[in-house]
Amino acid sequence: MSTGELKIEDLHAGIPGREILRGVTLTVRSGEVHAVMGPNGSGKSTLAHVLMGRPGYEILSGTVTLDGIDLLSLPTWQRARAGLFLGMQHPIEVPGVSLVTALTASRPEIEPGEVGADAGAGDVSERMRSEAKRIGFDERFLTRSLNVDLSGGERKRNETLQMGVLRPRFAVLDEIDSGLDVDALAAVGRRVEEATEEWGLGVLAITHFRRLLKVLKPDVVHVLSAGRVVATGESELAEIVDRTGYAAYTGVGP
Amino acid sequence: MRERLFTLSTFAPETAAALPGPPWLRHRRTVAAEAFASTPLPTEKDEVWRYSRIDSLDLDRYQTPVSPDLTATDAHGPPPSDRIRALVDGLGPRSGLIVTVNGVLATVASDVGDDALAIGRMTEHDEAEVLLGSIATDPTDFVLLNDAFAADPVVIDVHAGVTIEHPVVVVHVITGAGGDAVFPRTVIRGGPSSVASVVEIVVDVEGGLLAELPTRGASSVANHAEHLVVPVTEVQVADGAELNYVSIQSLGPATWQLAHQVSTIGADAGLHSFAVALGGSYARLRTDSALIGTSGTSKLRAAFIGRDDQMLDFRTLQDHRAPKTTSDLLFMGAVADRSHSVYSGLIRVRRGAVRSDAMQTNHNLVLDEGAHADSVPNLDIQENDVRCSHASTVGPVSEDQRYYLESRGVEPEVAERLIVAGFFADIADQVPIAGTRAMIGQALADRTGVHGV
Numbered sequence: 140m141s142t143g144e145l146k147i148e149d150l151h152a153g154i155p156g157r158e159i160l161r162g163v164t165l166t167v168r169s170g171e172v173h174a175v176m177g178p179n180g181s182g183k184s185t186l187a188h189v190l191m192g193r194p195g196y197e198i199l200s201g202t203v204t205l206d207g208i209d210l211l212s213l214p215t216w217q218r219a220r221a222g223l224f225l226g227m228q229h230p231i232e233v234p235g236v237s238l239v240t241a242l243t244a245s246r247p248e249i250e251p252g253e254v255g256a257d258a259g260a261g262d263v264s265e266r267m268r269s270e271a272k273r274i275g276f277d278e279r280f281l282t283r284s285l286n287v288d289l290s291g292g293e294r295k296r297n298e299t300l301q302m303g304v305l306r307p308r309f310a311v312l313d314e315i316d317s318g319l320d321v322d323a324l325a326a327v328g329r330r331v332e333e334a335t336e337e338w339g340l341g342v343l344a345i346t347h348f349r350r351l352l353k354v355l356k357p358d359v360v361h362v363l364s365a366g367r368v369v370a371t372g373e374s375e376l377a378e379i380v381d382r383t384g385y386a387a388y389t390g391v392g393p
Numbered sequence: 394m395r396e397r398l399f400t401l402s403t404f405a406p407e408t409a410a411a412l413p414g415p416p417w418l419r420h421r422r423t424v425a426a427e428a429f430a431s432t433p434l435p436t437e438k439d440e441v442w443r444y445s446r447i448d449s450l451d452l453d454r455y456q457t458p459v460s461p462d463l464t465a466t467d468a469h470g471p472p473p474s475d476r477i478r479a480l481v482d483g484l485g486p487r488s489g490l491i492v493t494v495n496g497v498l499a500t501v502a503s504d505v506g507d508d509a510l511a512i513g514r515m516t517e518h519d520e521a522e523v524l525l526g527s528i529a530t531d532p533t534d535f536v537l538l539n540d541a542f543a544a545d546p547v548v549i550d551v552h553a554g555v556t557i558e559h560p561v562v563v564v565h566v567i568t569g570a571g572g573d574a575v576f577p578r579t580v581i582r583g584g585p586s587s588v589a590s591v592v593e594i595v596v597d598v599e600g601g602l603l604a605e606l607p608t609r610g611a612s613s614v615a616n617h618a619e620h621l622v623v624p625v626t627e628v629q630v631a632d633g634a635e636l637n638y639v640s641i642q643s644l645g646p647a648t649w650q651l652a653h654q655v656s657t658i659g660a661d662a663g664l665h666s667f668a669v670a671l672g673g674s675y676a677r678l679r680t681d682s683a684l685i686g687t688s689g690t691s692k693l694r695a696a697f698i699g700r701d702d703q704m705l706d707f708r709t710l711q712d713h714r715a716p717k718t719t720s721d722l723l724f725m726g727a728v729a730d731r732s733h734s735v736y737s738g739l740i741r742v743r744r745g746a747v748r749s750d751a752m753q754t755n756h757n758l759v760l761d762e763g764a765h766a767d768s769v770p771n772l773d774i775q776e777n778d779v780r781c782s783h784a785s786t787v788g789p790v791s792e793d794q795r796y797y798l799e800s801r802g803v804e805p806e807v808a809e810r811l812i813v814a815g816f817f818a819d820i821a822d823q824v825p826i827a828g829t830r831a832m833i834g835q836a837l838a839d840r841t842g843v844h845g846v
Contacts (some may be wrong), residue, residue: 144775169710180579191800193796194792194796207582214799214805215796215800216799216808218802219799219800219802222800224800224801225800227797227800230797231791231793231794232794233794233797233798233811233812233814233815234816235812235814235815235816235817235818235819236748236798236812236814236815236818241801241803241811241813242796242801244803244804244807244808244811245798245801245802245803245812247732268500281827284815284818285797301801305801305802345557345798367548376588
């Protein structure tokens with residue numbers, strides 16, 4: 140069980156000409172689940188992509204560290220190798236590249252064909268099959284092109300599967316719940332929850348809806364509005380937001 | 394009109410006339426050579442030569458093989474060199490083999506009886522005079538040059554109703570220190586209701602990419618022999634016949650190629666063709682496929698990867714002349730370094746070719762800033778009740794795809810190579826002849842720098 144933290148401090152970022160995140164501060168510790176809720180346009184997905192280093196976004200100020208490592212100075216692939224994972228809201232199709240090819244290439248230093256340094260490591264394909272079973276992902280997709288011809292729900296399961304195989308220290312899950320039916324949501328939520336215990340995964344779960352958080356119990360809930368964390372609380376906060384909406388928070392001035 | 398850069402001293406009608414062969418062939422050569430000599434060379438101003446490098450062609454740099462000794466080889470001639478044998482054996486089981494060396498037949502071997510399959514020297518075929526030029530009926534510029542100087546055309550004639558189990562392999566070996574003009578000529582006839590496969594390889598044994606794959610940027614053009622290779626392949630798929638045809642161009646990096654593949658597809662017949670272009674300095678392939686019988690189908694595929702300063706140039710014609718015909722073209726390429734590719738294709742649906750279905754797709758990946766790809770689709774539809782579609786893309790490796798893989802921890806260079814290999818994965822699976830699939834997959838992977846993917 141690892142201990143560590145993903146620490147975001149006063150992060151200002153956006154796209155050229157537009158500041159979207161206007162001072163985000165929060166810390167996720169290993170084994171914790173943090174939920175980030177907020178209305179459309181509050182900056183949730185920007186936060187996810189800025190953390191992973193998606194091209195097109197720029198950092199204006201602030202810091203992000205993973206166990207003390209300055210993530211923002213690293214290219215995307217090194218952030219991933221440092222232990223950050225992003226489950227994307229819209230996973231991208233990569234024709235002709237299979238999941239097994241991508242995951243093998245993602246950890247070339249571990250031979251032969253083994254991914255993740257943690258216990259439970261095995262052959263990539265074996266790990267993939269076992270992870271697929273845990274979340275009800277059709278094994279036939281493992282050797283097919285990444286995300287090509289997958290439904291929205293299958294893509295989310297695929298993201299969850301990759302998280303399970305790669306065993307990151309921290310996972311940012313950007314609307315991992317969208318497109319999933321009730322059963323799939325339960326399976327995905329359970330898998331993430333179990334990861335927090337299996338290897339102390341720290342989770343930053345971005346979501347619109349509380350239904351995910353019924354399965355994946357958050358330790359901390361943050362409400363993001365207009366690029367700032369305007370409220371932080373325990374899991375009850377999610378219930379309050381669910382009942383009353385974001386209006387009470389979006390009006391909060393600087 | 395462009396002034397001739399050459400004197401025609403080497404490509405003179407007298408030289409063509411002096412090549413060995415029966416009187417009808419010698420006459421044919423003379424007529425072609427005279428026609429070639431009396432028409433101006435094409436220029437880049439001509440629409441079909443737009444974007445090409447034809448203005449830089451200097452025919453005086455090359456010489457034709459003078460009166461090759463055709464008696465030196467026969468059906469039981471010397472075996473091909475170890476290198477060619479290894480190449481051919483790598484393709485798996487075959488039903489026949491033809492090897493030419495600098496345009497002259499060197500080896501013929503067939504595992505199938507003469508009553509089913511006739512392969513070998515064209516002039517020894519009973520219908521030689523009818524077959525040669527029967528498909529390439531409208532010869533212009535370099536087809537004329539091939540007509541004039543092809544020293545030793547070869548034929549693959551699959552008789553009616555016959556199914557040939559394994560492919561017939563034709564290897565045109567280009568060899569020598571450089572300066573040779575070589576004119577491979579192959580006529581393939583799939584007789585009515587026959588089923589057969591042909592693999593045709595044009596390879597420079599010294600500098601060709603299948604022989605020795607140069608690593609990116611490491612090969613110096615100056616170290617490689619410079620030849621001019623003008624292959625013409627005529628393919629006739631008769632009524633009810635099925636023909637798979639794979640062509641692999643593996644020339645040296647300094648060589649020029651001006652190739653033509655011309656096919657006719659009869660009623661209820663099908664051609665499935667796949668061309669791979671790897672080498673050459675300027676390598677052009679013109680593919681004309683005419684659907685002349687009702688319900689014929691032509692499936693045309695090509696994959697190519699440009700490197701260094703080379704230019705790969707593809708011109709296609711899907712010519713629908715009969716009702717209910719189908720053509721389905723997919724050409725996919727990548728250009729790296731300072732290389733350049735051209736795809737220019739025309740779908741023509743002639744009057745009367747009702748209920749025809751034509752598709753033309755060309756996708757290009759541009760891997761480096763100095764590289765360039767042109768893609769020019771054209772339609773000429775003279776009939777109403779038809780379905781035609783075309784699509785083309787030219788662009789760099791998708792930033793989103795790269796980001797997705799990098800977000801999983803894949804290094805940028807590896808991510809790019811995976812994406813490029815993935816780009817070719819689907820088309821590489823469509824290689825119609827099983828034995829060539831692995832070789833083509835490997836050649837493309839080597840060319841993109843990806844191994845074991």
